[in-house]
Amino acid sequence: MNEKVYNIDDLQNVNVDGEKYIILQIGPSHPGSGHMRIKVWLDGDIIVKVDPDIGFVHRTSEWLSERREWIKAVPIVERIMLPDTVHANLAYVLTVEKLLGIEPPPRAQYLRSLVAEINRITSHLYGIGIFGIFLGSSTVYMWAFGDREPFIDLMEMLTGARITTSYIIPGGVRWDLPNGFKERAETVLQYMERRLKDYEDIWVKNPVVQARTINVGTLKKEDAIALGVVGPNLRASGVYYDTRKHQPYAAYSNIDFEVPTMKNGDSYDRLLIRVEEIKQSIRMIRQILKDIPEGKIVADQIYNQLNPVMKKNYEEKKRVMFPAFMIHMRPPAGEAAAKVEAGRGEIFFYIKSTGDKYPYRFRWVTPSFRNLPYFTHVAVGHRLADLPTIYGSIDYFPPEADR
Amino acid sequence: MSEVRKPRDPVTGHVKALAKGFKYLVEPNRMTLDYPAETMKLPPNYRGFFTVDDKKCIGCSMCEMVCPPEAITMVPRIIGEGGKTIPAPEGEKEAKGPKRTKRPVVNWGKCIFCYFCVDVCPVDAFIPTQVHDLAFEKDSEYRPSYEEYLKPPEEPYKNAKKVVSKADLKRGVGYDPAP
Ligand code: SF4
Numbered sequence: 001m002n003e004k005v006y007n008i009d010d011l012q013n014v015n016v017d018g019e020k021y022i023i024l025q026i027g028p029s030h031p032g033s034g035h036m037r038i039k040v041w042l043d044g045d046i047i048v049k050v051d052p053d054i055g056f057v058h059r060t061s062e063w064l065s066e067r068r069e070w071i072k073a074v075p076i077v078e079r080i081m082l083p084d085t086v087h088a089n090l091a092y093v094l095t096v097e098k099l100l101g102i103e104p105p106p107r108a109q110y111l112r113s114l115v116a117e118i119n120r121i122t123s124h125l126y127g128i129g130i131f132g133i134f135l136g137s138s139t140v141y142m143w144a145f146g147d148r149e150p151f152i153d154l155m156e157m158l159t160g161a162r163i164t165t166s167y168i169i170p171g172g173v174r175w176d177l178p179n180g181f182k183e184r185a186e187t188v189l190q191y192m193e194r195r196l197k198d199y200e201d202i203w204v205k206n207p208v209v210q211a212r213t214i215n216v217g218t219l220k221k222e223d224a225i226a227l228g229v230v231g232p233n234l235r236a237s238g239v240y241y242d243t244r245k246h247q248p249y250a251a252y253s254n255i256d257f258e259v260p261t262m263k264n265g266d267s268y269d270r271l272l273i274r275v276e277e278i279k280q281s282i283r284m285i286r287q288i289l290k291d292i293p294e295g296k297i298v299a300d301q302i303y304n305q306l307n308p309v310m311k312k313n314y315e316e317k318k319r320v321m322f323p324a325f326m327i328h329m330r331p332p333a334g335e336a337a338a339k340v341e342a343g344r345g346e347i348f349f350y351i352k353s354t355g356d357k358y359p360y361r362f363r364w365v366t367p368s369f370r371n372l373p374y375f376t377h378v379a380v381g382h383r384l385a386d387l388p389t390i391y392g393s394i395d396y397f398p399p400e401a402d403r
Numbered sequence: 404m405s406e407v408r409k410p411r412d413p414v415t416g417h418v419k420a421l422a423k424g425f426k427y428l429v430e431p432n433r434m435t436l437d438y439p440a441e442t443m444k445l446p447p448n449y450r451g452f453f454t455v456d457d458k459k460c461i462g463c464s465m466c467e468m469v470c471p472p473e474a475i476t477m478v479p480r481i482i483g484e485g486g487k488t489i490p491a492p493e494g495e496k497e498a499k500g501p502k503r504t505k506r507p508v509v510n511w512g513k514c515i516f517c518y519f520c521v522d523v524c525p526v527d528a529f530i531p532t533q534v535h536d537l538a539f540e541k542d543s544e545y546r547p548s549y550e551e552y553l554k555p556p557e558e559p560y561k562n563a564k565k566v567v568s569k570a571d572l573k574r575g576v577g578y579d580p581a582p
């Protein structure tokens with residue numbers, strides 16, 4: 001890391017020796033920038049200032065959701081956070097449930113945690129894979145994307161879709177555990193545990209990776225808190241904070257798990273924390289499948305509105321159909337907010353209802369957006385070649401930030 | 404966590420990484436499906452193309468109302484012999500009058516396969532299938548007429564070898580011949 005102090009606000013674009021900074025535009029149509037542009041000021045090849053230019057994939061999810069019936073926002077929020085759909089779905093539904101005053105039954109809570117943890121593993125594998133290709137390792141890129149597959153298969157078996165599951169609805173979930181799910185999940189978990197050892201040798205403890213990531217893009221604990229960073233990136237800086245522990249939702253208050261934290265907050269720690277979280281998620285999935293209580297998968301308020309055909313379907317196929325309430329729901333006037341720990345950090349939802357058939361105000365903040373200060377803050381002083389390391393390690397997903 | 408973080412000594416590290424790479428070179432971990440020579444038989448709740456049971460449907464329009472991308476259009480129909488419907492006269496937009504009813508048609512260009520319509524139907528009139536890999540050549544094929552929509556979707560590769568996926572301890576995803 002370069003120790004020279006730069007005046008970042010110096011818009012003259014000249015350095016102390018009177019030489020001009022080079023201004024480099026990385027993206028938006030660049031394989032190493034995602035759907036965004038990163039404007040970089042360089043002194044030689046030392047980064048002086050970074051200005052991320054976001055908004056290229058802004059999809060007006062809030063505006064769209066304010067002009068639709070409540071249930072129709074579920075697919076919209078899912079499509080914003082594609083590697084992490086379940087968490088977006090869950091966060092939205094938790095907010096609506098608070099407005100409606102519905103409490104899902106325990107089995108539904110466990111099923112929610114189950115898909116959430118499966119999804120967290122796929123999301124972290126996605127992040128690790130992208131980090132790999134940013135550092136030039138196509139091996140780990142292929143491995144991680146391949147190893148998402150068994151987990152996506154599990155989601156498919158449970159929810160009927162691979163990615164955009166739309167599984168969680170106000171009051172419960174849409175399908176119960178299919179036959180043979182537990183055995184299949186156990187095989188997948190054992191496979192993943194073995195593969196994590198392989199990842200360790202080929203990637204995590206690879207001297208090349210360590211050389212390129214240790215002490216690169218360090219964010220200190222105090223700075224992480226001050227900048228409002230969330231999720232694994234925050235915990236990599238040593239802050240013990242996880243919404244699942246501190247404000248438990250779904251079944252997390254009954255599940256025994258640890259929140260791994262690191263000390264240094266550099267790119268290597270941000271990689272390690274994802275590996276550790278995968279291990280914790282594996283542990284959680286085992287517990288959930290062992291402890292899952294019997295019972296209904298949808299709240300009585302919804303169940304009682306099902307007509308006889310739907311009730312028959314529920315008994316025979318364990319499939320929750322939608323009563324007309326789902327279309328015509330009008331949550332009572334009021335405000336509600338909910339938080340969910342997604343793969344990349346905390347999602348925050350705020351919804352205001354006026355008792356109408358559409359939400360009056362629909363506001364959500366996604367984790368990638370809150371991890372944005374990383375770019376402006378940690379890259380300064382590094383060489384340009386370290387920028388992909390920093391970008392890859394924070395697992396930034398532009399469509400998620402732009403919403 | 405400090406022991407996790409400790410840098411590996413370079414020689415051991417490189418040797419271990421190379422050895423692991425060599426192991427997978429000799430014994431690759433392939434989970435690829437040879438599509439379309441092999442196609443997968445999907446779980447019964449997989450959300451693929453679907454059609455509607457003309458006799459069961461009561462024309463209530465609930466599916467149209469719940470569809471998030473507004474992919475469903477209701478077409479006016481007349482109830483004919485044996486509960487089957489026949490097209491309403493040309494130019495008739497409203498389903499008013501004796502024996503008039505409506506039936507849903509899905510625009511496949513808009514549908515996101517959320518199955519909200521299938522689940523909201525009060526008489527469970529939709530017939531789901533697991534066909535998911537249809538391709539359309541023309542824009543107009545996305546928007547079938549009601550008669551076209553009633554035909555059950557056909558699988559594109561009928562002669563392909565059918566397999567079912569399973570969890571495999573060695574490869575992650577494995578395939579068994581479909582029963
Ligand atoms: S599956 Fe979803 S998107 Fe497709 S027609 Fe039904 S409700 Fe509309």
Ligand code: SF4
Nearest residue numbers: 460461463464466524
């Ligand atoms: S919801 Fe069912 S019965 Fe009503 S119009 Fe649609 S298919 Fe027909």
